[in-house]
């Protein structure tokens with residue numbers, strides 16, 4: 001962790017182990033590399049991936065947490081061109097350089113120079129500000145201003161992976177099965193269900209982080225079922241979905257069933273843990 005200039009601090013959610021989310025002080029981020037930006041967070045959200053270590057179902061490094069946020073650019077490094085101070089931006093679940101072979105193929109989540117929020121001293125998204133590496137390639141600028149609260153909530157959902165956003169939609173047809181099943185949870189049971197309802201020759205897509213899942217390769221061989229998925233390359237999809245949100249064709253912000261401010265974030269986790277909310281919105285700052 002790098003020291004903040006002048007000892008300035010910010011408030012940020014801190015993961016302290018299963019069941020323990022607190023809000024503490026962390027160094028306020030500053031531009032370190034010339035390709036960095038500092039983003040002041042307006043809205044953040046709690047992902048199912050955050051709730052998993054909160055429940056003790058997966059491990060997570062103690063410290064800052066959160067990887068879905070929308071905010072305003074506060075500062076940029078000298079090499080940043082496409083993003084400027086005052087821009088409203090969406091941050092994907094991972095940062096990426098936009099130039100490596102994987103990025104050019106659209107799999108920004110596998111960027112060779114990229115990484116995930118909270119890892120290796122990078123700030124988490126559930127805090128007042130975040131240092132964003134490769135700002136030009138990572139951040140997506142949102143055109144316009146004075147967006148409605150409804151639109152802002154939907155913009156935030158573009159930052160997330162499909163595991164919390166998508167509902168499993170299965171249509172059984174006379175026992176034949178579905179052409180394609182989307183497995184969004186990553187549990188043993190949901191994976192088995194997805195394969196079971198897929199017709200011979202069909203395809204299973206999986207976007208939930210797998211926990212203990214074993215691929216039933218024998219069943220899939222006998223029924224010619226294909227499998228494709230993995231970590232969502234969120235950065236690749238945001239530009240495609242941005243217009244749909246801004247023009248009101250889709251309203252994914254409806255997924256938020258609980259909201260609070262940053263100081264109340266422990267309750268945002270509890271609401272999801274206790275299944276009172278599919279997803280929680282955290283209002284960190286203003287636009």
Ligand SMILES: [Zn+2]
Pocket residue numbers: 096097098099100101102103104108110111112113114
């Ligand atoms: Zn890359």
